[in-house]
Amino acid sequence: MAAPRILGGTCSRVSCIEDLFKEVFNCSPTHRVRAPGRVNLIGEHIDYNGLPVFPMALQRAARIVFRPRNDRIVALHSSDERFHPVEFEIGPEIERWSQGSWGNYVKAPAKELAYRFEIQRGFDGVLQSDIPVAAGLSSSSAIVNAVGLALAHLNDVLAEPGEFAGLMAEAELFVGTRGGGMDQAISLGAKDHSAAKVSFNPIRLQHVTVPDGWCFIIADSGEVAEKSGSRQAEYNLRRTKCEEALHIISTNLLEQGITEGLHESYPELCASLDTEVLLDFSENLLTASEHRCFRHVVTEAGRVEAAIERMLAADIRGFGAYMNASHDSLKTDYQVSTEALDEIVQVAREGGAVGARLTGAGFGGCVVALAERRRARDVLGALQVEYYERRGRKNRMNERLFIAVPSRGASVRVI
Numbered sequence: 001m002a003a004p005r006i007l008g009g010t011c012s013r014v015s016c017i018e019d020l021f022k023e024v025f026n027c028s029p030t031h032r033v034r035a036p037g038r039v040n041l042i043g044e045h046i047d048y049n050g051l052p053v054f055p056m057a058l059q060r061a062a063r064i065v066f067r068p069r070n071d072r073i074v075a076l077h078s079s080d081e082r083f084h085p086v087e088f089e090i091g092p093e094i095e096r097w098s099q100g101s102w103g104n105y106v107k108a109p110a111k112e113l114a115y116r117f118e119i120q121r122g123f124d125g126v127l128q129s130d131i132p133v134a135a136g137l138s139s140s141s142a143i144v145n146a147v148g149l150a151l152a153h154l155n156d157v158l159a160e161p162g163e164f165a166g167l168m169a170e171a172e173l174f175v176g177t178r179g180g181g182m183d184q185a186i187s188l189g190a191k192d193h194s195a196a197k198v199s200f201n202p203i204r205l206q207h208v209t210v211p212d213g214w215c216f217i218i219a220d221s222g223e224v225a226e227k228s229g230s231r232q233a234e235y236n237l238r239r240t241k242c243e244e245a246l247h248i249i250s251t252n253l254l255e256q257g258i259t260e261g262l263h264e265s266y267p268e269l270c271a272s273l274d275t276e277v278l279l280d281f282s283e284n285l286l287t288a289s290e291h292r293c294f295r296h297v298v299t300e301a302g303r304v305e306a307a308i309e310r311m312l313a314a315d316i317r318g319f320g321a322y323m324n325a326s327h328d329s330l331k332t333d334y335q336v337s338t339e340a341l342d343e344i345v346q347v348a349r350e351g352g353a354v355g356a357r358l359t360g361a362g363f364g365g366c367v368v369a370l371a372e373r374r375r376a377r378d379v380l381g382a383l384q385v386e387y388y389e390r391r392g393r394k395n396r397m398n399e400r401l402f403i404a405v406p407s408r409g410a411s412v413r414v415i
């Protein structure tokens with residue numbers, strides 16, 4: 001492993017990471033890859049249950065400038081001094097570093113691609129990202145995608161976009177969180193000005209243009225929601241509960257002759273019976289906590305479909321109402337909200353947002369609020385004053401509070 005090297009403060013311009021590259025590797029980079037973060041508009045904690053979700057990619061991204069090597073080493077430095085340089089040899093047997101090490105997000109795609117394809121070339125690279133870390137905006141999947149695309153490009157890996165997104169989702173399981181495929185799919189496949197309905201098995205994206213007058217605002221609570229850290233067990237526990245609930249309900253439906261075959265997935269189960277019927281039927285079969293999780297999943301699936309209809313109809317209030325209902329369900333049934341997130345949601349709604357909800361896995365991180373563009377200033381002002389300033393919380397240079405611009409997905413190119 002290369003000797004750790006401190007590269008100075010965070011830089012935000014492309015020329016700046018190119019300078020850093022020259023400083024570290026004594027030559028110029030030849031390629032550049034960019035993979036954006038995302039904000040999920042609605043459909044939380046249901047992607048790993050195979051149900052569609054509705055995120056959009058952000059203007060904030062992970063960027064790597066790199067130069068191919070003639071061996072299978074990946075050497076990656078970060079412009080952010082909190083993240084030490086990483087170096088390893090690509091192969092299907094790569095082992096994880098300790099839990100919480102950011103380098104595992106670099107190893108993850110290398111291992112997956114090496115397992116599936118002939119990968120002979122690594123790279124020297126410098127990473128710079130302006131996606132807030134551990135804030136529910138997929139800073140980690142952006143790194144996975146950027147490294148994965150760089151390696152795929154250098155090693156002539158051929159894969160359909162949906163297949164590649166699936167590979168990257170599979171790759172990230174290496175880190176230990178049993179996530180779904182939303183983050184990787186939207187970061188790779190998004191289109192400018194649009195959100196996308198992401199469906200699974202196989203991954204498909206249906207793009208929906210965000211109406212001009214709509215403004216999505218992101219407010220970071222400042223509470224760290226580290227996916228690979230302490231929240232991992234909580235996240236995985238919920239996924240297990242969902243799987244158990246599906247198994248119990250499907251088995252009972254079959255045994256009681258209500259369905260003909262065993263439903264092995266949530267999409268099949270949700271399509272087979274009305275939501276209210278399913279909820280009544282399951283109440284006495286599940287523990288109270290399993291039933292709450294189940295109720296979140298099946299009602300959230302309905303909200304995704306209904307909210308997309310509202311966006312297509314340019315009905316901002318209708319869309320906002322589904323965002324509000326989603327937050328309430330995540331708070332009460334799925335129990336992944338926090339006091340700070342609830343407080344931001346409240347401030348945003350009182351400040352003029354038509355809807356607000358936690359976004360991403362929860363347990364901290366960010367809220368996304370929707371406002372008419374002409375009211376955005378009011379909502380931003382309310383959040384700045386009522387959340388950040390009044391409570392003495394830091395919000396330097398709008399790092400934590402910003403307008404989300406629906407942006408295009410990842411790309412790699414020669415410099």
Ligand code: GLA
Nearest residue numbers: 044045179180181182360361
């Ligand atoms: C994380 C995971 C996603 C998804 C969300 C919750 O971001 O990576 O797959 O499950 O949490 O919706």
